[in-house]
Amino acid sequence: MTTVPTRTRVLAGAALAAGLFCSAAPAFAALTSPEATAYVVSADALNNNVAVPPQPLSTYPPGGTQTLVGLTVGPFATDAALTATTAGDPTLGTSSASATVDHLTLTLGPALAGDLTGVQATCSADPNGATGNGVIASGTLTVLGIPTTLQANAPKNTSVTVPGLGDVTLNEQSTDANDVLTVNAVHIVLLPALGGANVIVGHVECGGAPAAGAVPMIDAQVGVIGGSLAAAAVLGTVYYRHRA
Template identity: 70%
Template sequence: MRTRTRARVLAGTALAAGILTAVAGPAYAALTSPEANAYVVSADAFGNLASVPPTPTSTYPPGGTSTLVGLTAGPYATDSALTATTAGDPTTGTSSASATVDSLGIDFGALGTATLTGVNATCNATPSGATGNGTIAGGTVTLPFPLPPVTLQANAPANTSVTIPGIGQAILNEQSTDADGVLTVNAVHFTLLPALNGANLIIGHAACGGAPPAAPVPMINAQVASATGATALAAGLGIVYLRRRGSGNAATPAAG
C-alpha cells in the first residue's frame, strides 16, 4: 500500500514539474529555423497600369542586400535607390529585414497622385518574438480639384488607417503576425476601391520570424580522433591474433 502511494506521489510530482517547465520555458516560434524577406514596392494591376512584382527583393536564407537605382513601372516612379536587406543566424535563432527608399511618386491615373518620402520598414526577430516598424518622413495624396490633398502622417502608430476619397484606403505602419510568429510590416499599404479592382499597392515591406537556436555541432580534435582510431585498430588486431593463436593451439596434437 505504501509503495503504491509513493508511486502516485512521484507521478504527481513529475507531472507538476512538467507543467512548470512548460510554463516557464521560452516562448519559441513555430518555425524550425529563422527566416526573413523584404522588398520595397509591389502593386496589382489597375486601370491601364501594369502590375509590379515585389521589387527589389531579399530573402533569408541566404540573405543579403538588393539595390535598384531608379524605377519607372506600373504606378511608381522614382530616381532614388530602392534597397532591400535580410540577414539571420540559425545558431541564435534570429533574423532581420529592412526596406527603404528616399522618395517615391505614385500615379493613380485620373484619380490623383501621391508622393512619399523617407520610406523605411524594419523587422527584427528572436526565438521569443519579433518587433518592427514602418515609417515615412512625409506623404501627400493630391486629388482632383476641388478635393483637398490628404496628408499621410509621419511615424504613424501601428495600423493607422487613412481614407482617401475616390481612391480607397491607406494603412500606415501596417503590422500583423501569423501563426508561425512571423511579423509582417508594411510602411504603406494602399487598398483601392472595387472600381479599381481592389488593387493592393505596398511600399516598404519587411517580414521576419525567429526560431529555437540550432544545436551546436561538436568539434572533433584531429589528434584525439587519430589516437582513438589507432587504439581501436590495435585492439582489433590483438583480438584477431589471439583468436588465431588459440585456434592453432587447439589443432596441434599433444606429444606422446
C-alpha cells in the same frame, strides 16, 4: 500516520513542483529555421493591367542587399536608390530585414497621386517573437487635385480613408500562425469600381526559430499538461510513502 500539516506541506511541495515543471519549458517560434523577406515596392493595379512584382527583392536565406538606383514602372517613379536587405543567424534563431527609399511618387490613374519621402520598413525576430516598424518622414495623397497629408511616424495600423476611392494603411503590421511578422510602411487599396489597386511601399517580413541545439515545444499547452502530470506523480508518490 500523515498529519494535516504534513499533508499541507506535501500539497504545497507538489504545487511548487508543478510550477517548476510548467515554467521550465520555454515557448519557441513555430518555424524550424529563421526567415526574412524585404522589398521596396509592389503593385497589382488597374485590373492586373499594371502589375509590378516585388522589387528590389531580398530573402533570407541566403540574405544580402539588393539595390535599384532609380525606377519608373507601373505607378512608381523615383530617381532615388531603393534598397532591400535581409540577414539571419540559424545558430541564434534570429532574422532581420529592412526596405528603404528616400523619395517616391505614385500615379494611380487620373484621380489619385502620391508623394512619399523617407520610407523605411524594418523588422527583427528571435525565438521569442518579432518586432518591427514602418514609417515615412512625410507624404501626401492628392485626390482630384485635393492633397491630404499622411502622418509621419504613424502608430501601427493607422488607417486613412480616401472617400470614394479606397483606404491607406500606414505602418501596417500583422503576425501569422508561425509568428512571422509582416510590416508595410504604406499599403494603398483602391476600390474595385475604380479598376482596383493593391500598392505596397516598404515591405518586410521576419520570423525567428529555435536556436541551434534547442528543443522546441510542439505547443505551449504541452508544457502545462506535462507539468501537471509530473506534479500529480510527485504528489501520488509522496502521499503513498506517507501512507506506508
